[in-house]
Amino acid sequence: MATASAPAAHPETTTGLDHRKLLMWAFLGSDCLFFGSLVATYLLYHGKSLTGPYPYEVFNIPYTSVSAFVLLMSSLTMVLALAAIQRGDMRGLKIWLLATALLGSVFLGGQYFEFTTFVEHGLTIKSNLFGSTFFTLTGFHGLHVTVGVIILLSFWVQALRSKIKPEQHLNIELAGLYWHFVDVVWIVIFTVVYLVEAPNIIT
Numbered sequence: 001m002a003t004a005s006a007p008a009a010h011p012e013t014t015t016g017l018d019h020r021k022l023l024m025w026a027f028l029g030s031d032c033l034f035f036g037s038l039v040a041t042y043l044l045y046h047g048k049s050l051t052g053p054y055p056y057e058v059f060n061i062p063y064t065s066v067s068a069f070v071l072l073m074s075s076l077t078m079v080l081a082l083a084a085i086q087r088g089d090m091r092g093l094k095i096w097l098l099a100t101a102l103l104g105s106v107f108l109g110g111q112y113f114e115f116t117t118f119v120e121h122g123l124t125i126k127s128n129l130f131g132s133t134f135f136t137l138t139g140f141h142g143l144h145v146t147v148g149v150i151i152l153l154s155f156w157v158q159a160l161r162s163k164i165k166p167e168q169h170l171n172i173e174l175a176g177l178y179w180h181f182v183d184v185v186w187i188v189i190f191t192v193v194y195l196v197e198a199p200n201i202i203t
Contacts, residue, residue, distance in 0.1 A: 024174050028181050031144075035185050038140060039192055042133040046196075049128035055193075056200040058121050060114075067110035068190045071145075074103035075183045078176045088166040094159045097172075100179065101152040104145055111142050134193065141189060144182050151175050 077099040084092030115135070118124075125135040155175060158164045164171070 018170060020170065020174060021177075024177050028177065031181065035137075035141070035188075038133075038137045039188060042137050043192060045129040045133050049130045051128050053118075053121050053123045053127065053130075055130060055134075055197040058118050058123055059194060059197055059201060060117075061194055061198055061201060063110070064114065064190065064194050067107050067114075068186060070103050070110070071107040071183055071186055074100045074107070075180055077103060078179045082169065082172050082176050085164070085166055085169045085172050090159060090162075090164070090166070093164070093172070094156060097152050097156040097159060101149050101156060104149040104152070104179075108142060108145055108149070111138065111145075137189060137193070141182070141185055144185070148175075148179050148182055151178070 077096045081093055081096035081100060084090075084096055123131050123134075125131050152175060155164065155172065
């Protein structure tokens with residue numbers, strides 16, 4: 001007696017991609033437009049604040065560079081987490097997922113410290129155009145990192161409870177796509193917001 005063929009574990013779309021991966025790419029594409037609009041707004045009003053504090057008065061480039069390095073290193077640990085589950089190394093998956101979440105948390109802690117320092121210097125979202133555009137742009141990025149950390153920790157807890165199997169590596173891959181996107185966005189923000197001001201700070 002013939003048996004029905006088993007359904008595909010991950011249904012594909014006409015593009016040949018899993019439908020969940022296609023949905024993630026669509027989401028990331030829309031998020032690119034979102035952050036693109038925020039970056040464009042920041043650049044449009046750059047240097048047009050009538051009152052201080054101004055960027056060169058509050059930015060600490062070396063400090064923010066360390067935070068950026070920490071976040072970029074989390075991309076490496078995310079890659080190692082995906083590689084671990086793909087080869088069936090569940091212990092490695094737990095280690096690298098936790099490491100990625102911790103690095104993301106360190107970045108968020110650094111951002112919180114930076115924000116509070118700026119507020120102490122009189123810069124708030126209502127202070128001037130710089131404050132409004134800066135806190136909106138970096139704040140939304142921080143929110144994205146927070147969501148990413150929560151996702152990673154949820155997978156880590158599932159891995160601890162042995163509820164994630166090697167064949168479910170696509171879930172980790174999707175989380176990795178989101179996390180790498182967050183890192184790339186920070187590279188853009190760090191460049192157009194902080195490094196642009198470096199010559200003014202040095203002089």
